[in-house]
Amino acid sequence: MTEKTALTLSINGHAHAINVEARRTLADAIREDCGQTGTHIGCEHGICGACTVIVNGEPVRSCLMFAVQAEGKKIRTVEGLADGDTLHVMQQAFMDHHGLQCGFCTPGFLMLAVGVLEREPNISDDDLLDVLSSNLCRCTGYQNIIKAVRAAAEQMRGK
């Protein structure tokens, strides 16, 4: 299976013209073909959520989507969260509340939380916990991730 398809991915507002096999996952395309290595791959089974990115406003596991399926859609990754040198409130909250240790799962958690809160700013605490339980972190025990996301949610609502 080596036949390649030419397509353009829009990542954080930049167009990336790439040639990929139909079986290429979006995660691999983002990392290897578009050079955006901030998105991490933790399991390739759609379980850990480390590869979560936002596609057309929805958080998705980029290991479960093919690159060809993402053509024409707006993809956002962790590299696009900050506005120049100003961190997104979610990034700042993760730093303020020690919501990360090794940092490998962090981009996935950031994109998951931002994606959900943009869609549903008034999400209840219980529903937010449900959402956050869809990604795995092995370092923090989640307590500080939850704290960070709740703090950022309040700020995002205040905007």
Next chain:
Amino acid sequence: MNAPTKGSHGDALKWVGRAIRRLEDPALVTGQGHFTADLAATHWVRFVRSPNAAGTIGNIKAPDGALVITAADLKAVKKITPMLHKFEYKAVGQPILAEDVVRFVGEAVAAVVASSEEEAEDIADLVELNIDASMPLVDSRDALANGAPQIHIEAPGNVIVKGTVKTPGFDGVWASAAKVVKIDARSHRQNATPMEARAAHAAYDRTNGRVTLTCTTQMPHLMRTAIADLLGMRESDLRVIAPDVGGGFGQKMSLCSEYVLLVWLARKLKSTVAWTEDRRENLIASFHSRDQYVTLEGAFDKDAKLLALRADVVSNVGAYSCFPTTCGVEPLMAMAEMPGPYDVRHYQCLARGVLTNTCTMAAYRGVSRPIITFTIERLMDKAAKAFALDPVDIRRRNLIDKFPYTSATGLVYDEATYKETLDMAVHEIGVPAFRARQKEARARGRYLGIGFATFSERTGYGSPAFAARGMAITPGWETVHVSVDPSGYVEARIGSSPHGQGLRTTLAQIIADELGIPPDLIKVIHGDTDTAPYGWGTFASRSLVISGGATLIAARKVRAKLVKIASHMLEAAENDIVLEGGHAKVAGTDRTVSIASMAREIYTQAHRFKGELEPGLNESGTYDPPGTFSNACHVAIVDLDPDTGFVKVERYLVAEDAGRIINPMIADGQVHGGVAQGIGNALLEEIVYDGDGGILTANLADYMPPTAHEMPNIELHHIETPSTQSITKAKGLGEGGTIGAPAAVLNAINDALTPFNVEIDIIPATPQRIRAVLREAEQAKKKIA
């Protein structure tokens, strides 16, 4: 707590002890971290792994034109043969690729090399392995049975390491006991499961023949030493880099055969070769741990004072011995530390490491102590029941309270707060209120339970402690180089290799206090054998104590030299110089010189110091401490559903003492993460083998690390007893959370099960296992009826 911090200009605030934000974080939250798998390569490797747990390798057939490496290509490469000079250890060798026989499902038999990962995977699928399968040994008890097949000829009876201890006069004391209480504990197999699985990238430099191996490891220097040795190359021809590492928890401290092959390939192909492990490989073929049977008996006098302990430890070490610790790491740790925080003068133990046809066992956060703590803490609760005492009361009667305390196995315990943390936990959790709530809940058909775990956590131990184990490779000390460059910025190059522990921040805090500059002007450099001094890496709750101690020693030397420079430049007595706010000042005057000016001077105007001071501003510190003991009391409250066996941890409290805390935010984070792994170990996580040695838990939905849903809020309470065995007065705390949680949770489960008159002494205590003991009791009841 997380308020932005200011520089120490003129204020007396110390940096040590403050919850400053981590210097590591800006890169990691913006996706600018550098992880091994981010690197591009010319060649990619896919390993062909054995589908059989035991058997003889026949023909290996590769597709035409494919580059497939097998053991036949690696005759000149030594086998990984870790050595222990004690405990009847039998040295066994692990070939880099399986040679003649396979010994576990997932063992690498061949390596396919191709120009992309996908192509390598496609070719690997076409490689035909002909293995004449034989019956494997999966359970350690089967491997110990008479007539069991021998997994390595060097280890008759499959016993690879055997430790025994018996204190003089043991039998007499045992015979005098008023009561003997016994537990048969079982800990099933687990996988540390860092979110980043293993990965390596080896790049050959044609200009000088050197190879740079970037890999996800906790011990870059030792990887270099070991790989150079196995390949027969000069160590200086190999550079090892541990970039950002996505968690380790012990799994990344052992040498992987895969990394050795990558370096060999880079040299053979004179090219760049990479391998990224997938999650299935990680779960079946990276290192496992915790597979143990422990039988523990406690002999008590009539007042429930523990007189003697007798233990039998059988540790399933898998197919090979891990480097550098050897597979003695689990059974011997269990033997040495079984008595835990209790005063007991007599002790007998037999601890065996047993080879089986399963994935190799290695260190995982806590190493054996989660199991022995769970075992002895269950024993204490059983003893409390036997003596009709409260679980807290029996602990109070037996905890060590005089220091230094020399244990029955000869370990010296420094000052700690075993009783104080227990009292603190009892007070904070509110035991009487809980008991009332428990009673009321039972009346409504809900079953709540409370469980305590008191334990010691040996941390920050140097080379004497490792030497006592007879390790051929004896880690322990650390070296740190602290330098001030001519522009006045400070760099600390360290031999430790942090991967999430926040050491870049905490070491900077230690230096900041010595030099009177804010931590964000200090860069801590690690994880590169070309730029960092030789060191042992990060494991065993050691880095803040040992690297922190070496940092303090080096920083004090830099400080002393800065004072001398200032004394010259300001023409004042050294005693009158103070360092603060990035300046040296003459106390009581307005005469001052900046660190940047002093640094500039000592490099570029060295002649002015008339030979009294050497040029430059670089100092080194080495620290090799005896070791210290942190301690804690954990309390879990669970809600157990007897119909489904489901357990919810409703409340979790930790009262802990890790000596002086350098950064409370980071310390708390270590406890949170440790407890989460401990709760996972207690309730959820298990590598399940079938009878043929196949693994049934090869993805993260079947092997279940906890999610945010399973985690209670963890309430933390601290006591700070400054350690006399650590120059920073800090003790380590990386493993305590994981050590205490299985014990607390299992005691809570058993407390909840009290009305059913059943007990469970197995981790993980899954719903199926809890239902099994309840079902047995229900059936027994029916029979009687």
